[in-house]
Amino acid sequence: MRITRRRLFLRNIRVRRKCVPAAGNRRALNAYAIQARARGRMVFLLDNLGPARGFVFVIATPGANRFSGGASENSSHMHIEKTSQGDHHELVISGRIDGEGANQLEIALLKTISAGAKAITVELSGATFLCSAGLRALLQYWRQMQGKQGTLQVTNPSPEAMALLNTSGFKDMLIQKA
């Protein structure tokens, strides 16, 4: 079966195109492919999709491991996974908590609170991006939980999220490690 952009899209695999300017410049193409593979990405040569000058398509499946060496290919999506044990609820957030992500996070927190959560943990190890809108959502519900004698805590932040919590004075939200 031919690998096409459409087929990959249907499997929820994001496709990134890398164009090598010189026609038939396999060396440059291979160098790029090796570099991308070293970053843990899946690389496919899909010459049939573009003009004959040679394309590499770099592919990463959503939720695949994060890359420390490069921008994550699936970073413009946010994903929330919820688990609960009694009245302790955990939200595991991965991807990009931008303005749009912050709205999703807010909805998820609201639902968790209306489900009767007394303790909420927000796990941020997979958060590739966090902005002030995300911090505001956390702060708003942190206060709401305080007001109800409950807790909201952030745990295991990614370096990106940690830098933001630090520079904004949000460290008190973190679970204190003994």
Next chain:
Amino acid sequence: MQGPAFLLPLQFVLTGAAPERRRFVEAFEEFAHAHHLPIPVRQAADLAIEEHLTNILSYGYEPGVKPQVVIHLETDAEWLRVKVEDNGKPYDPLATPPVDTSIPLEEKPIGGLGVHLMRQFMDELSYAREAGKNVLKMGKRLGTEPLDA
């Protein structure tokens, strides 16, 4: 002819439609990758642009005015330079008072954090009102170390 475009400055126009933001993020990643921008530089600029766009697109327009926001990105050996032009109400983000981050969570004011982060993560910020437009310029040195975690 998509090839050479990777190496040119990036210009991106937003008109307030939701999917544009995601497309811009992708275009920015593409630009950062093509120019081999160091990770801390990418992250800082990504954040600063996100914060500024959220501010202008959420509060910068009177109802009925169609937003036209032009983002321009270029880089040389030392700097990443970002210019954001918008046709919204006069808005100087640099007039936002600094945020006192030592205020405890209970009393923390809810606003102003976005501009605070822009100041923290970028090396240069300047604002001008030019020909009915807000022009914000932001610069990030390519050699900068990430903020301490």
